[in-house]
Amino acid sequence: LTDRIDNILIKEDIGLDIELYIRKNNYSRIFIIVDENTEIKCLPYISNILQSAFIIRIKSGDENKTIETSINIWSFLQDNGADKKSLIINLGGGVICDIGGFIASTFKRGISFINVPTTLLSQVDAGIGGKTGVNFNSIKNEIGTFNFPDFVFIDPVFLKTLDKCHFLSGFAEIIKYALIFDRNYWNLIKVIDVEHINFDNFLPIIQKSINIKKIFVKADPYDKGIRNALNFGHTFGHAFESLLMLGNKPVLHGLAVAQGIVFESFLSVLKLKLDVKDYREISDYITKFYGRLCLTEADFKLFYKILKHDKKNVNNFIKFTLLEEIGKYRLNNLVLKNEIFTTFTQYLNKHNL
Numbered sequence: 311l312t313d314r315i316d317n318i319l320i321k322e323d324i325g326l327d328i329e330l331y332i333r334k335n336n337y338s339r340i341f342i343i344v345d346e347n348t349e350i351k352c353l354p355y356i357s358n359i360l361q362s363a364f365i366i367r368i369k370s371g372d373e374n375k376t377i378e379t380s381i382n383i384w385s386f387l388q389d390n391g392a393d394k395k396s397l398i399i400n401l402g403g404g405v406i407c408d409i410g411g412f413i414a415s416t417f418k419r420g421i422s423f424i425n426v427p428t429t430l431l432s433q434v435d436a437g438i439g440g441k442t443g444v445n446f447n448s449i450k451n452e453i454g455t456f457n458f459p460d461f462v463f464i465d466p467v468f469l470k471t472l473d474k475c476h477f478l479s480g481f482a483e484i485i486k487y488a489l490i491f492d493r494n495y496w497n498l499i500k501v502i503d504v505e506h507i508n509f510d511n512f513l514p515i516i517q518k519s520i521n522i523k524k525i526f527v528k529a530d531p532y533d534k535g536i537r538n539a540l541n542f543g544h545t546f547g548h549a550f551e552s553l554l555m556l557g558n559k560p561v562l563h564g565l566a567v568a569q570g571i572v573f574e575s576f577l578s579v580l581k582l583k584l585d586v587k588d589y590r591e592i593s594d595y596i597t598k599f600y601g602r603l604c605l606t607e608a609d610f611k612l613f614y615k616i617l618k619h620d621k622k623n624v625n626n627f628i629k630f631t632l633l634e635e636i637g638k639y640r641l642n643n644l645v646l647k648n649e650i651f652t653t654f655t656q657y658l659n660k661h662n663l
């Protein structure tokens with residue numbers, strides 16, 4: 311399955327590389343999936359291949375990552391002569407990479423596709439892990455496949471037009487990679503001023519995150535064990551996402567994960583003796599750029615209910631990936647209700663530590 315995982319090119323001015331790749335491979339037809347934003351902001355960077363391509367437009371937003379949208383895309387492919395030798399190019403964020411990969415996996419039992427991820431989240435995460443899919447009956451990523459793109463082309467230039475929230479959302483995953491795997495990387499990250507990113511120097515930061523993700527995906531492509539390390543910050547993070555969704559105030563995935571990282575770092579102090587100084591460093595950095603969620607004790611009760619419904623819940627314990635130290639994760643830590651409530655209290659009174 312992971313044969314193609316290393317087929318990733320990260321560089322500036324990627325348009326020509328994509329053109330050469332396409333010429334080399336002799337596709338019968340080329341289809342580029344875009345949304346209304348990537349059509350305007352990203353398509354011009356690959357204008358050299360437009361002449362020979364069909365454009366498939368979908369509406370942006372996770373709420374459109376559905377079977378209905380898939381049906382429209384399958385129909386478009388059928389109506390425009392797509393065959394087994396056609397290529398799909400996913401030009402967009404995680405939504406387009408996920409749905410486009412799903413379409414390419416299923417149309418005629420699988421055709422070629424390449425990802426050109428254009429958000430930070432998709433460059434370091436969604437576009438490269440071999441998971442594709444759509445949401446179904448309000449469950450996220452309910453229907454999908456494991457399938458790697460033939461190639462991934464990543465150009466930091468796309469990030470220049472990304473709004474701040476989406477940038478921060480992707481950056482939270484970068485923080486996560488550093489914390490679970492590489493203290494030196496964290497030392498590099500923690501001095502980055504997220505408000506003033508210099509995209510001309512950003513490529514190595516992306517590269518490092520991708521390298522870390524690849525290690526875990528190669529070891530566990532089907533996500534049955536060690537890949538769970540990538541879930542650091544996500545158990546709380548997902549519960550925040552659900553909580554805020556219930557309150558009709560949806561939050562971007564990475565923004566919830568950033569708060570999840572603060573929580574789970576504190577849990578790491580409780581459970582694995584993560585150094586308090588390290589916890590403070592993590593918490594201060596995230597608070598500086600991501601702020602804090604305003605949650606009350608009542609919210610936390612509901613929040614715990616949501617956590618308990620999570621599938622990682624074993625008997626009375628909830629399972630977490632935690633940090634022994636910065637750069638060193640440990641899987642399958644069983645955490646009790648009272649330990650979780652201690653963490654809530656700590657979060658509410660942030661100056662305790």
Ligand SMILES: NC(=O)c1ccc[n+]([C@@H]2O[C@H](COP(=O)([O-])OP(=O)(O)OC[C@H]3O[C@@H](n4cnc5c(N)ncnc54)[C@H](O)[C@@H]3O)[C@@H](O)[C@H]2O)c1
Nearest residue numbers: 347351370403404405428429431432436439441468471472
């Ligand atoms: N497959 C995986 O392993 C995996 C991992 C993480 C997340 N995901 C999925 O990824 C999705 C979220 O991805 P996302 O955060 O990239 O969101 P997204 O794809 O919705 O993109 C965010 C917004 O940015 C716009 N946009 C994209 N590129 C732009 C650019 N260069 N300049 C300006 N605007 C741009 C999009 O049109 C959209 O409005 C979710 O559906 C999530 O489930 C998948």
Ligand SMILES: [Zn+2]
Nearest residue numbers: 483544563567
């Ligand atoms: Zn994530």
